[in-house]
Amino acid sequence: xxxxxxxxxxxxxxxxxxxxxxxxxxxxxxxxxxxxxxxxxxxxxxxxxxxxxxxxxxxxxxxxxxxxxxxxxxxxxxxxxxxxxxxxxxxxxxxxxxxxxxxxxxxxxxxxxxxxxxxxxxxxxxxxxxxxxxxxxxxxxxxxxxxxxxxxxxxxxxxxxxxxxxxxxxxxxxxxxxxxxxxxxxxxxxxxxxxxxxxxxxxxxxxxxxxxxxxxxxxxxxxxxxxxxxxxxxxxxxxxxxxxxxxxxxxxxxxxxxxxxxxxxxxxxxxxxxxxxxxxxxxxxxxxx
Numbered sequence: 001x002x003x004x005x006x007x008x009x010x011x012x013x014x015x016x017x018x019x020x021x022x023x024x025x026x027x028x029x030x031x032x033x034x035x036x037x038x039x040x041x042x043x044x045x046x047x048x049x050x051x052x053x054x055x056x057x058x059x060x061x062x063x064x065x066x067x068x069x070x071x072x073x074x075x076x077x078x079x080x081x082x083x084x085x086x087x088x089x090x091x092x093x094x095x096x097x098x099x100x101x102x103x104x105x106x107x108x109x110x111x112x113x114x115x116x117x118x119x120x121x122x123x124x125x126x127x128x129x130x131x132x133x134x135x136x137x138x139x140x141x142x143x144x145x146x147x148x149x150x151x152x153x154x155x156x157x158x159x160x161x162x163x164x165x166x167x168x169x170x171x172x173x174x175x176x177x178x179x180x181x182x183x184x185x186x187x188x189x190x191x192x193x194x195x196x197x198x199x200x201x202x203x204x205x206x207x208x209x210x211x212x213x214x215x216x217x218x219x220x221x222x223x224x225x226x227x228x229x230x231x232x233x234x235x236x237x238x239x240x241x242x243x244x245x246x247x248x249x250x251x252x253x254x255x256x257x258x259x260x261x262x263x264x265x266x267x268x269x270x271x272x273x274x275x276x277x278x279x280x281x282x283x284x285x286x287x288x289x
Contacts, residue, residue: 077163082225082245083232085191088167090126090227090287095165098122102134103157104173108198109135111212114219118171121220121275125227125283131166133159135173142175142199147189150174154193162192169226171219173198183261186218194222204261209271214263217273221258229254229279233286238278252276 077094079085088094100118104110119130138157143149154170162168172195178184185201188194196219205211225232230247231239240248243256250257253272257263263271275283 079191082188083228086228086233086286094167097129097131097166099131099160099166099168101170103138104135105138105175108173108175110173114216117216118223144177144180150189150195151193175199186222186259188222188225194226204263208267213271217253217258217271220253220273224254228286234282249276254279
């Protein structure tokens with residue numbers, strides 16, 4: 001497998017991943033949308049301005065370290081393929097909060113700063129309250145993960161229903177590789193599920209940059225795909241033809257190399273960990289604002 005020249009998007013078919021929100025012009029099943037690939041405990045809730053309040057749903061935390069149940073109801077959501085959940089995440093029609101379920105295998109858990117960054121990006125993009133559930137433990141050890149196995153692990157560890165007053169994202173931090181490819185640092189496999197491969201993140205960091213810096217960038221990159229970037233929802237024509245679903249801007253966290261082991265090649269300009277102006281403009285269009 002070539003690491004530098006191959007497009008970092010593959011198509012997968014996941015059983016039970018169909019169903020979509022009628023708000024979106026995105027594909028209607030997981031088979032129609034790409035899986036994007038590239039070679040702290042406790043619960044926190046923040047509102048649109050860093051508070052615990054947002055219209056459309058409860059933003060308090062319940063007992064046992066989990067967000068309180070939603071206070072309004074709506075039709076359940078089918079997550080669909082990567083990017084397909086973006087309209088529900090960004091628009092008000094599916095409640096006023098996003099719950100991020102974080103699950104990690106032993107020793108693979110993310111830094112608190114990474115999760116704080118995820119919450120900020122989601123809050124800025126959606127204007128909704130963000131509740132982080134976890135980090136909760138995930139069993140098993142290193143393995144060659146497939147897209148279907150990642151989705152199954154996320155579903156087995158899920159605690160919060162998809163839909164009603166909330167939209168749920170599920171982030172997994174795992175040991176091992178994606179399909180045996182050590183160049184892959186992260187992958188989004190479904191509209192609500194992404195995984196970070198902590199061993200590969202550590203290996204890619206090397207001596208010149210801390211693993212936490214790489215982890216932060218890769219995690220935000222995968223969240224960007226779940227938000228529908230780049231051109232997974234809109235048809236702007238700005239995606240990199242050689243790496244579909246990715247930006248051509250090397251200063252954007254959505255640049256293709258951010259989720260591969262060649263991330264070190266970006267060191268001269270610093271590893272990007274923020275969305276660029278075009279990314280933010282696309283999110284505003286999807287949101288409808």
